[in-house]
Amino acid sequence: MITRKRMLAALAAIAVAAPLAACGSDETTTADEGASLDAATLVMYSGRGEGLVGDLIPTLEDLADVSIDVRYGSTSELAAQILEEGDRSPADIFFAQDAGALGAVASAGLLAPLDAETLDLVPDAYQASDGTWVATSGRARVIVHDTEAVDAAEVPDTIDAVVDPRWRGKVGFAPTNASWQAFVTALRVSRGEDGAREWLEAFRDNEPVRYDNNVAVLNAVEEGQVELGLINHYYWYRLARDTGAENMRSAVNYLAPGDEGALVNIAGAGILVSSDQQEAAERVIRAMLSVDAQQYFLDETAEYPVVPALEVDEEGRPQLDELQGPDIDLSELESLEQTQQLLTEVGLL
Known part of the structure; x- marks a missing residue:
């Protein structure tokens, strides 16, 4: 079991780091670029309450090498706010309590397509058909x-x-x-x-x-x-x-x-088209799908993890795929x- 967990953690680290590797070789990355990545500050509109996910934010910041300014509110109100703000929204990431709100924002053309590598981390049933959002828990x-x-x-x-x-x-x-x-x-x-x-x-x-x-x-x-x-x-x-x-x-x-x-609904996240920090935001989404974050949803919020590697263990509680x-x-x-x-x-x- 220890070996398996270590393997999963390593795979999760690779998944979070993959977008960085895809951007270019070491020879093309300057010290200034590296510093700007470390200094990235993202705005997250969270329809998930602070009592549920507040303790997860530092983990996401560490995994994605960013600072996250979280603005909490109800999912429907934040979706309406994003729709009103349009391409002027200060938000980089929309973390929603349900697929409906994500879909409403996506249908307005305000969510950017996620990388295929990110979408591949979860089953097709738990991601947008147009690839603009992905489930983080079920x-x-x-x-x-x-x-x-x-x-x-x-x-x-x-x-x-x-x-x-x-x-x-x-x-x-x-x-x-x-x-x-x-x-x-x-x-x-x-x-x-x-x-x-x-x-x-x-x-x-x-x-x-x-x-x-x-x-x-x-x-x-x-x-x-x-x-x-x-x-x-x-x-x-x-x-x-x-x-x-x-x-x-x-x-x-x-x-x-x-x-x-x-x-069977989901909480999920997407990246705003208007964000000028798409790559950093993608790293945060991947961090949400890391073993550490998925274990948090399993242990702390009692939700279903959406990555296939983790399962629930309460007696009498069905697995997500059941x-x-x-x-x-x-x-x-x-x-x-x-x-x-x-x-x-x-x-x-």
Whole structure:
């Protein structure tokens, strides 16, 4: 195992360093050029909260030989800001919580194509079809339930079962969360606008309980405020690691294969076309896919690593390639604005 880890670390170092080697030989690299690379400062717009990824930033800086100025915010707000700023954006890198926001920025022509060597580090399913963004970690939508109020056999395994009158006023969700909105976008892609509206209206009429974020949804289930919660898997696993699953009131449930509620989404990153530090930004993206960074996502955020070399080890938790979400290309989740408009129209935003 030690030998394997050392080998992986070496490969990761090579992957991060590869763009530098590709730029020219030692004979064509001057001392001034080397100094400018070391001094590079990049601006990252991060839709991932500081509490989740703040401790990772120094590792990325070390691996990529850059300084990173991180500006945190919600993924949807930062995407809208980039769209408004256009080619005047000060951002070099957009680190987003979901594929939809990355797709929206890419479809506006504001993300640059990534190097093939970078894209080759992850499976095709977890990168943009046009090569403008790449996944950095994966996550699944799940349902958590209150074990003191609901038997495991009763927990819905489809989103259509969630709108059964049995669950009226007993389901928590986070309407402004990017992952919830990505799920709704997947619903629109899968069922069309009319089908998505029909489900959302039924969900609304079943009186779901709104919370600010996934943490609040999970806490509400833990405290018995609601019986079911719609969240991303890693919130439950992080709490289980901190407190012990045996001490938790909630339990996690994966939805039926192919159901829209079982969407396997990603966090990911892309480089702004307007950035004047494309090479340095590419090194940061590669650093995000290094073994060190991927191990961070696995250990600290309880997300799925997207490089094939690493796997999860919690008992009962499926591997990333075992998850069976809906048959949707993540690049199709770009219509964030239309999703938000629909949610507003039905009164769920």
